[in-house]
Amino acid sequence: MHPAPAPQIKGWCPGALRPMLSGDGLVVRVRPHAGRLTSVQAAGIAALAHQYGNGMLDLTSRANLQLRGIAPEAHAAVLQGLQTLGLVDSSADSESRRNILVTPFWQPDDGTQRIAATLAQALAAPDAPALPGKFGFAVDGGAQAVLRANPADIRIERGTGGYTVRADGYATGANIGIEEAVPAAMALAHWFLAQRGGLNRMAALAPLHALPERFQAATDFVPSAPKPRPGPVAAGWLVGAEFGQLQAETLAALSTLGALRMTPWQMLLIEGLQHAPALPALVTQAHDARMRVVACTGAPGCLQAAAATRPLARALAPQVPAGRLLHVSGCSKGCAHPRAALTLVATPAGFNLIRHGTAASTPDLLALAPEMIASYLFPTSDAPRI
Ligand code: SF4
Structure with missing residues (x-):
């Protein structure tokens, strides 16, 4: 059993051995080996999130899984549980170096x-x-x-x-x-x-x-595929999670359907599944508006956030045109997405709007009030303002 190290107050690559303190407790990041969780591992993580955390899990842009809301005094028990599941590295440095994205296909x-x-x-x-x-x-x-x-x-x-x-x-x-x-x-x-x-x-x-x-020597590379979307694929069924966040109960239910392959797109691939799972919390079809927005944890879950992000993103999602992506970020770090057609960045004065840039790019508009954003972004929409 590893001794539980002191949690890191700041830092952007939390792990299981080196968790990060966030607004809702410790964030404990699990790096599945070769981008895959067995059914037993997925069920075990769900149980740990339920018992020791706040029951919420994140799918990260590095295809990892984060348990949220872990009390610092529960970290050792979580580590022990993860170790039993074969999900803890030999050292924090080794864990940090094992930064490997694997195609889920x-x-x-x-x-x-x-x-x-x-x-x-x-x-x-x-x-x-x-x-x-x-x-x-x-x-x-x-x-x-x-x-x-x-x-x-x-x-x-x-x-x-x-x-x-x-x-x-x-x-x-x-x-x-x-x-x-x-x-x-x-x-x-x-x-x-x-x-x-x-x-x-x-x-x-x-x-x-x-x-x-x-x-x-090599200049001739395989073609790049468009970004995958929820639905059936050769290896199973891709399901999306709104904002990349899952309830522990949802992960437990998924674990009964098959092994899970991680993706960096806020989706999981359920190996061998031939039909959409009957889990309403998940996005199972390609054209669901929830897949047109990304938002980081925001306030109050992240200590760096200037405002809540997900309620705004959820309200705007139905108005985002198909094929475009809106990113709502709690600060200019932009953890949730590198670059999007539209990015809103929370500041103490309101939301800055950036077109075709990152959360750190120079804003096109400054300090928009949340209730005004829909009219700036989607002026021809007849959807109600948020
Ligand atoms: S981008 Fe969001 S999650 Fe990342 S540090 Fe800023 S507020 Fe926190």
């Missing part, structure tokens, strides 16, 4: 799960590179790439001869077989550390340094 024989497991082992090794906190990997080995819009510094994708290992921000990569995929990714990680100076992300090196010759 893998097939049993396509090598994705093998590569993800081997990569996790390599990152847990004593000689693993000491990478910056947000530095991450994407194992995106399907016939089409589905993770290109999701931040990752080193990408392993399908390619000529098997796989391609790429550095984010560069136009070329290395063609390799499956056995070489992880060693090549680790070589690229060590190269990044040698070149980085004070930089934290791979793409920041692109204007400054040419890649090693080996990573300049």
